[in-house]
Amino acid sequence: MNKDTLQHLLFLDIETVAETDEYDNLSERKRKLWEKKSSFFREADENTAEEMYERAGIYAEFGKIVVISIGFFSVIEPELKLRIKSIYGHDEKQLLQEFADLLNKHFDQKTLKLCAHNGKEFDFPYIARRMLINQIELPWTLQLAGKKPWEIPHIDTLELWKFGDYKHFTSLDLLAEIFDIETSKDDIDGSQVNGIYYKEKDLERIMRYCMKDVAVLVQVFLSLNQFQKVKPENITMV
Numbered sequence: 001m002n003k004d005t006l007q008h009l010l011f012l013d014i015e016t017v018a019e020t021d022e023y024d025n026l027s028e029r030k031r032k033l034w035e036k037k038s039s040f041f042r043e044a045d046e047n048t049a050e051e052m053y054e055r056a057g058i059y060a061e062f063g064k065i066v067v068i069s070i071g072f073f074s075v076i077e078p079e080l081k082l083r084i085k086s087i088y089g090h091d092e093k094q095l096l097q098e099f100a101d102l103l104n105k106h107f108d109q110k111t112l113k114l115c116a117h118n119g120k121e122f123d124f125p126y127i128a129r130r131m132l133i134n135q136i137e138l139p140w141t142l143q144l145a146g147k148k149p150w151e152i153p154h155i156d157t158l159e160l161w162k163f164g165d166y167k168h169f170t171s172l173d174l175l176a177e178i179f180d181i182e183t184s185k186d187d188i189d190g191s192q193v194n195g196i197y198y199k200e201k202d203l204e205r206i207m208r209y210c211m212k213d214v215a216v217l218v219q220v221f222l223s224l225n226q227f228q229k230v231k232p233e234n235i236t237m238v
Contacts, residue, residue, distance in 0.1 A: 001225045006073050006080070008111045009155070010103075011221065013213040014123050015067040015190075015206050018056035021198040023049070034062055054194045058122075060129035064092045066197060068099050068127070069210040071218050074236075080222075081234040084214050088207045093134040100131065103139040114141055115155040117172040117217055124154055157217065160224045176216050179223040184212035211237050 020026055026034065034056060035049040042052055057063035067088040075081035087098050103112070116123040128142045141153050161175060162168050173185055188196060188209050196202050215237075219229045 003076065003227065005113075006227075007076055008108070009072065009113050009115050009221075010107065011071040011115045011214050011218050012119075012123060013069050013116060013210050013217060014065050014126060015193050015210045016057040016063045016065050016126065017194045017197045018053055019062055019064050023053040030062075037062070057194050060126045060133075063126075065095060065127065065130055066090070066092070066203060067207050067210045068095065069207070069214045070102075071214040075234075079234060080228070080230045082215070082218055082230045082236070084211050084235065084237045086207045086211055088203060088210075090203070092130065093136070096127070096131050096134055096136050099127070100136055100139050103141060109140040112141055113153045113155055115157065115217070115221060117157045117175075117220070118169075120154055120156045120159060155221075157220050157224060160221075172213065172216060172220060175220045175223075179220060181216055181219045181223070181229070184209065184216045186212075 023031065023034070031049070034053065037059065038049045038052045038055075042049065067086055069084060069086040071082055071084040073080055074083045087095050087102070089095050103109070114124065124142065128138055128144075131138055131142070144152055157172070157175070158170065161170055173183055173189075175181075176183055188205065193206055193209075196206055215235055222229050
């Protein structure tokens, strides 16, 4: 990858939670659908659908987005400078509309590429599905219909690391360790987000964690492409 292409990249990470604070607050129909959905992984854990509901946030049909953090290079030469910001809140539709407006109004849709870790399996389709549910028009970068594989403007650091090995999953945190990058899990990890959101009601804490994940994502991406990492003093979180 040519270093000049870095200016066209938007790095992102999302944080998601179950759509309601309690299983009992789902409609009767939705509870039945969750029982059916969760049956595929409940058998091994021997838990009830209600006990497994805190994991509902990983499914776009049963969850919602509370944070989208994005990072982009504000300066390429002589040194890389990275800016990271977050769109977050309790109103998912407003959050997603703000993200769509950001993509449509502030970036060149023909050259922009989105980058996330496991983004092709999680972040990109999750955002697109939640936009459809909230009746928000998909930005060009999330419209896949009719596009050839090489025309899809998505980069996945997990895919870069796989080198064609489709059965191999590696977490972002493990890649950070391998490439000597400071962890983003020094306060919380993804498994705690639902509890922090509904029980502790600390969305700001989740937002800070998500921004740190984006910083790690960028450093991993640079390492995978054999670029120099961004110096800590050149990372600005706003």
